[in-house]
Each structure stands twice: as structure tokens, then as C-alpha cells.
Amino acid sequence: xxxxxxxxxxxxxxxxxxxxxxxxxxxxxxxxxxxxxxxxxxxxxxxxxxxxxxxxxxxxxxxxxxxxxxxxxxxxxxxxxxxxxxxxxxxxxxxxxxxxxxxxxxxxxxxxxxxxxxxxxxxxxxxxxxxxxxxxxxxxxxxxxxxxxxxxxxxxxxxxxxxxxxxxxxxxxxxxxxxxxxxxxxxxxxxxxxxxxxxxxxxxxxxxxxxxxxxxxxxxxxxxxxxxxxxxxxxxxxxxxxxxxxxxxxxxxxxxxxxxxxxxxxxxxxxxxxxxxxxxxxxxxxxxxxxxxxxxxxxxxxxxxxxxxxxxxxxxxxxxxxxxxxxxxxxxxxxxxxxxxxxxxxxxxxxxxxxxxxxxxxxxxxxxxxxxxxxxxxxx
Numbered sequence: 152x153x154x155x156x157x158x159x160x161x162x163x164x165x166x167x168x169x170x171x172x173x174x175x176x177x178x179x180x181x182x183x184x185x186x187x188x189x190x191x192x193x194x195x196x197x198x199x200x201x202x203x204x205x206x207x208x209x210x211x212x213x214x215x216x217x218x219x220x221x222x223x224x225x226x227x228x229x230x231x232x233x234x235x236x237x238x239x240x241x242x243x244x245x246x247x248x249x250x251x252x253x254x255x256x257x258x259x260x261x262x263x264x265x266x267x268x269x270x271x272x273x274x275x276x277x278x279x280x281x282x283x284x285x286x287x288x289x290x291x292x293x294x295x296x297x298x299x300x301x302x303x304x305x306x307x308x309x310x311x312x313x314x315x316x317x318x319x320x321x322x323x324x325x326x327x328x329x330x331x332x333x334x335x336x337x338x339x340x341x342x343x344x345x346x347x348x349x350x351x352x353x354x355x356x357x358x359x360x361x362x363x364x365x366x367x368x369x370x371x372x373x374x375x376x377x378x379x380x381x382x383x384x385x386x387x388x389x390x391x392x393x394x395x396x397x398x399x400x401x402x403x404x405x406x407x408x409x410x411x412x413x414x415x416x417x418x419x420x421x422x423x424x425x426x427x428x429x430x431x432x433x434x435x436x437x438x439x440x441x442x443x444x445x446x447x448x449x450x451x452x453x454x455x456x457x458x459x460x461x462x463x464x465x466x467x468x469x470x471x472x473x474x475x476x477x478x479x480x481x482x483x484x485x486x487x488x489x490x491x492x493x494x495x496x497x498x499x500x501x502x503x504x505x506x507x508x509x510x511x512x513x514x515x516x517x518x519x520x521x522x523x524x525x526x527x528x529x530x531x
Contacts, residue, residue: 153263154183156516157242157509159255161235163219164244170220170285173200176251177219177281180204180258184277187262194297197289199282203297206265207274213526214276214308215257215519216291216484218283221246227503241506249500252507253311253515254279256494260519273527276305283480287443291480295487305488307454309522310481311515313497314473319511320466320518324492325455326375326448326474327482331406331414332441333421335360339434341398350396351433354388357400360428360436361386364404364421369412375448376409376474409474414442444482448474449489458493461521465514493518 166174177200181191189204205212224232224245232245242252261275282290298304315321337357342350361383369379383404390397406417418440425436449455451472462470470493484490495515499505524530 153266154255154259156252156255156259156512159183159259160242160247160252160507160512161237161244163251163255164235164242164246165233166219167233168220168246168281169223170282171198173219173281177202177279180219180254180279183258184262188265189277192297192301194294196293199280199289199293201281201290201294202277202279203294203303204277205274205303206261207271209272209274211306212274212276212304213523214278214305214484214488215261215311216278216308216480216490217250217254217257217311218280218290218480219246219251219254220281220284221249221251222284222501225503229504232505237509240509242509242512243504243506245505247499247505247507248313248495248497249505250312250494252512253313253494256512256515257309257311257519259516260523264520264523268527268529271527271529275523276303280480287480291483295483298487305484307526308484308488308490309454309458309519310479310484310490310492311494311519312479312481312492313494313500314492315494315496316498317496318468319496319514320462320468320470322473323455323458323462323470324474324476324479324481325451325472327444327446327476327478328376328379328474329408329412329414329446330443330478331408331417332443333404333406333418334439335402335404335425336437337400337429337434338437339396339398339432342396344394344396347396352396353398353400353434356428356432356434356436357386357402360424361402361404363424363428370409373409373411375472376446379406379408379412381406408446410446410448412446414445444478447482447485449485449491452489454489454491457525458491458522461518461525462493464521465518
């Protein structure tokens with residue numbers, strides 16, 4: 152029997168699950184899925200609660216992925232952010248849009264589907280983590296590590312992140328840009344500003360490098376991606392004195408890159424420019440970097456076509472195939488199977504008074520059910 156997705160959304164919102172806290176969300180979903188006949192495992196790691204649930208024993212295996220953790224609520228809410236108030240046809244609360252409603256929709260669609268198709272030749276796997284909004288190292292990655300050890304796989308995965316910018320059904324994500332952050336430190340010799348020849352000012356070579364990076368036209372875009380972008384996000388010296396040349400200055404840049412690049416190649420380029428900027432200055436430039444995810448694309452095909460058809464039947468809208476936005480756990484799922492993201496309208500995600508339309512939760516559940524019907528070739 153299918154769970155009510157609106158009731159489940161509200162129950163999940165009432166779980167205060169700012170990572171690493173779970174607030175009871177994962178155990179509640181585990182209990183619900185076990186009662187629906189799913190075999191559940193808990194690949195928890197590093198204090199993060201994770202869930203892998205599977206119904207069926209044979210392939211093909213269709214997967215859903217999502218998260219129950221949320222960002223901190225902040226101040227200024229009209230209602231308690233964990234009260235899941237229903238008002239004006241909407242559910243209000245932290246995680247309403249991102250993405251407890253999406254989890255509720257695919258769990259409800261899956262439980263209803265298996266109840267109606269007990270003899271299905273195929274399997275459904277549900278992967279839910281409590282570590283997507285935080286470090287994302289002990290969440291979906293931990294589930295995938297467990298799956299490899301357990302011999303579990305997927306043939307396709309739908310990630311239930313909010314993807315629609317304006318109205319229900321208007322966009323799905325078939326890929327994501329890569330994300331890279333570089334922390335650059337320039338180290339010189341402190342001295343009196345009246346005697347600059349006795350110091351080694353770290354700022355000129357650092358600013359020269361940053362100017363070169365800011366003017367870097369990385370590419371003109373590709374078939375499925377907009378041009379790559381680089382932003383200088385902070386420059387920090389911490390020097391309160393006007394007559395002192397500082398010893399050290401720091402800067403941070405964030406790069407969002409398409410499939411013309413790899414994170415490693417970008418880092419190599421930046422390091423080369425660092426050496427050029429520092430040459431002959433007596434200043435040392437060093438860098439730490441983190442690749443949050445490489446760019447990826449799931450070429451339009453059976454998975455995106457299945458989802459688009461279900462969306463169009465339910466909403467009358469043909470979703471745009473997009474690669475815009477930040478990162479998501481789709482960047483991890485793409486390592487084992489084709490992956491597409493489709494979910495609710497995301498206008499209020501991470502905002503104060505986050506909310507979601509009740510009709511959209513219900514529509515998303517019906518879309519996910521249509522996806523399962525189409526994927527497995529059963530009448531819905």
C-alpha cells in the first residue's frame with residue numbers, strides 16, 4: 152500500500168536533521184520500507200546515518216537517491232522550521248523543498264508500485280543519506296562503498312533533488328558542472344612601508360595571479376554545458392596597519408567547469424601561473440585545492456526519455472534537459488549507472504520560510520510512479 156507523500160513529507164520535516172544529526176528520519180524510513188517488503192541495510196559511517204533498501208532479487212534494478220539532511224534553519228521564520236505547518240495549500244518547514252518532499256514522493260511511489268506488482272521481474276533500490284548538505288564524504292559515497300562490497304548494483308538512477316526553476320516539470324538535470332576550490336597563499340617578508348626594498352610584499356604577485364585568473368576565458372561552452380566560470384571569492388590580508396607591508400596574503404577562487412576540463416588539468420594550469428607570478432619576486436605562492444566533483448553528462452537516452460514522458464503526461468510540460476546549478480550526489484551515482492535528476496520547484500530551498508506546494512508533492516509522486524511503470528513496462 153502506498154504511503155501518503157504529504158503526511159510523510161511533514162513527518163520528515165519534523166525530524167531536525169542538520170547533519171550529522173538525523174532526528175529520527177532514517178530509522179523512520181527504514182521501518183516504513185521494511186513493512187513494504189524492502190530489505191534494508193544501514194551503511195552508516197562517521198556518525199552519519201545512511202540507508203540502502205531493495206525490493207526484488209533480479210535485474211534490472213532501478214534506483215532512487217536522495218537525502219534527509221538539511222541546512223541550518225537560520226533566523227526569522229514565521230513558524231517553527233520543524234513544525235511542518237500546512238497553510239495556503241503548502242507545507243512549510245526546513246527541508247520542505249530540499250529535499251524531504253522528494254524523498255517522500257519516491258518512497259511513496261515505490262511502495263505503491265511494489266504493492267501493485269508483487270510478481271515483477273526486476274528490483275527497486277532506494278538510497279538515502281544524511282550527508283549531502285555537509286561534507287558529503289560519509290553519505291552516498293559510503294552507500295556506494297557498501298554496495299560494491301555487497302555486490303549490489305544499479306542499472307539506472309533517478310535523484311530526487313529539486314530541479315524545476317519556475318513550475319512543476321520545466322527542467323530535469325542530465326549532468327552537472329564540475330566544482331573546484333583553490334586556496335592560494337602568498338608568503339613574503341614583513342617590513343616597513345617606507346623601506347619596501349627591505350621587505351617582500353606578497354600582494355603584487357598574488358594580485359597579478361588573481362587578475363590573470365579573473366580574465367581567464369576557460370572555454371565557450373560545449374554541447375550540453377554553458378561556459379566554465381571562475382570567481383575570486385575572497386582576498387584576505389588581515390593587516391590593520393597602514394605602514395606595514397604584511398608577510399602573508401591569502402585568496403580563494405571557485406571554479407565551475409564543463410566537460411572540456413578535468414579538475415586535475417585546471418589545478419596544473421593554476422600552479423603553472425602561480426610559478427610565473429612569483430618568479431623573481433622573492434615571494435612564495437602555495438596552494439591547497441579540493442575537487443568537489445568532476446563534470447559529467449548522461450547523454451539523452453532511455454532514462455531521460457522515460458522521465459520526460461512521465462512528466463509530460465502528468466503536467467503537460469516537456470522538461471528542458473539542463474546541466475545548470477551546483478553539485479549534488481548525482482556526481483557520485485554517475486560512477487555506477489546512468490543518472491538523471493528530477494524533482495520539485497526549488498525557489499525556496501535553503502531560504503527562511505522554505506515551503507512546497509501540496510499539489511506539487513502529489514504530482515511528483517504520480518510522476519515517479521509513471522516512471523516506474525514505464526521503466527518496467529507495466530500498465531499504470
